[in-house]
Amino acid sequence: MRSTILITDDELNTREGLRKAIESESRKVDVAADGDEALDKIKKNNYDVLITDMRMPGMDGMTLLREAKKEAPDLGVIVLTAYGTIEMAVEAMRCGAYNYLTKPVNLDELEMLVEQILDKRRIEMENEYHRERDAAVEGFEGIIGESPPIRSLRERIKQIAPSKATVLITGETGTGKELVAQAIHNLSPRKKRLFVPVHCAALSENLLESELFGHERGAFTGAIKQRKGRFELADQGTIFLDEISEISTAIQVKLLRVLQEKEFQRVGGSETISVDIRILAATNTNLQELAEEGKFREDLYYRLKVVTLDVPPLRERVDDIPLLAHVFIKRFAKENAKGIMEISDEAMTSLKKYHWPGNVRELQGVMESMVILATGKQLEIDNVPYEIRRDSDVKPEVLVTGNVTLSDIEKQVILETLEKYNGNRTKTAEALGIGRRTLIRKIHEYGVSHSDDNDNSD
Structure with missing residues (x-):
């Protein structure tokens, strides 16, 4: 991004000479012949640096300094003064000028002051950006974003968390359903107890049954001792059942009993075990359709959907992509000892135009790859995977x-x-x-x- 500088001097040769001396590919320089013209430009543009003569017809440099600081408090101002008006220059610094130079201007000194101001501006902007970004990340249990859909989701979580209600969390793969479940637990009265996640699709029917309900010694081949299941471990806390649509009919029956009676029996056992747990479930499929088709117990479906939360896909919260991307860049740069890294506007635009079928999880993987493979301090458009650049190339x-x-x-x-x-x-x-x-x-x-x-x- 180019820095912007405004030079104000009533002498044409002086302002044009200064412009030519400090303008470059990374700096855009505007000029003004008097204070009124300069102030008008300041009101219409965001300048990083103002270089102004002190003695000018009409609005003098001191008045311009005061008015400019009202319009743009962060504007870095360098005042130019003749030898006999050093006192005025010192007064200007008291009013907020960064520094002063005497005429004729030493161009090396001017270059040094301009670069000091620009460096200071860059550091201040970066620090403020990181403060805002970290606050957004830490503000709500890892659910990153400030878009309207995410703000609404957080408000719903705040409403739901204090209750004992069962919650069905819906959303596409990779949207962050487990983070939502974790946030509900962390904001609930059970937050000091265990949060126990179970990924139902990752286990076979027999293993899942044992994992959830536990088993007695000798219940099946290899059951050499009694084992407590996840429901017992989650007693007084919260259990999260991810991909709930994948459980078998037999396990659905046992789960329904837990929801209704808060009790169950271990595999191979006869003892009834009572628990006080909150059940949160998640699915990326339409459970209602499965229930209507007879592929999921209808009574269990209604027990699960006491409260529902839908996690929006990334394509519906495009404004959150820059924040998410920067969070992942910061994380993976630290993990891979890359130092502070940024991302170019062109690369970010490409990320925002992509449709992200894998949602936040896909974005996370892409950012990790980009950081690992990057050779410079900034991620450029060439670092964006080809398939994303191709699919996001909207002309x-x-x-x-x-x-x-x-x-x-x-x-x-x-x-x-x-x-x-x-x-x-x-x-x-x-x-x-x-x-x-x-x-x-x-x-x-x-x-x-x-x-x-x-x-x-x-």
Whole structure:
């Protein structure tokens, strides 16, 4: 992302000379001939650095400094002053200027100050970003995201957690159903007791029965001693039955008894064992359809669905992908001793356009692979797996006829994307794969307007 700098000086040769000296591929430099013009530009753009002369006709540098700081408190300001006005420069620093230089300006010193401000800005933005990101991650039991579907899900969990109700958690594979179950347990009165997960599809019928209910010595070949099952282990706590649709009819009968009577018998035993447990179940299939088809006990289905929670697929919470991606990058970079890594706008846009059939679990695997295979400090579009780049390669529908220029096409795409996101510049910039400041500059450059397009629309 290019840094943006504004130079204000009433002398044409001075401002143009300074512009040429500090402008580069990574820096965009604007100029203003007086304080009023500079302030107008500051109101319309997000600048990183302001370089201003102190003595100018009309609004002087000191007034510009004060007004600029009101508009942009984080703006780094360098003031330029003649030898005889050092006192004014010192006063400017008291008012928030970063530093001052005397005229004629030493370009090496100016370059050093500009780079210091930009480094400080980068560090501050990175620290703030990580603070916000970590707060979002730690704020709710590992359920990462701030999109409306995830906010709604968290509110439902808060409502459900304190009760004793059985909960059926539905959602596609990889959406995080176990995390939801864990959150319900952690927010419940049972949080100091065990949370016992059981992945029903991973075990055969006989093994699953023994795993859930336990067995007595000699109950079957190899049962050389008594063994407590998961229901006993979860007493006073919570048991989570993942992929509940995969259990056999025989086990369904025994599970129904646990739900109704809170009791069961071990395999090969006659003793009735009572337990106080909360049962949470999850499925990626439509249990109601299975019940109607006779493939799942209808009475058990109704016992399980006292309360239902649906976990949204990743394609319905695209706005959470950047947060999720950064969390995974941070985790896998640490695990693989890669240091701090970031991801380019282009790579992130590709991730956001992909449909993610494997949901969050697939994204996690992709990010781990990208981090491991990366050779630099930033993940680029080339690090994104080919199949994701291919499937997410959505080109704008632009009809090119006559003497249409590249600028015309860019303007049209920006306008259409602003319309799509109701004037939200942050979302528009993310969708286009460019920085927000770049978008704002292009909006003013092309004279693009939108009914909701203002600085508060984000």
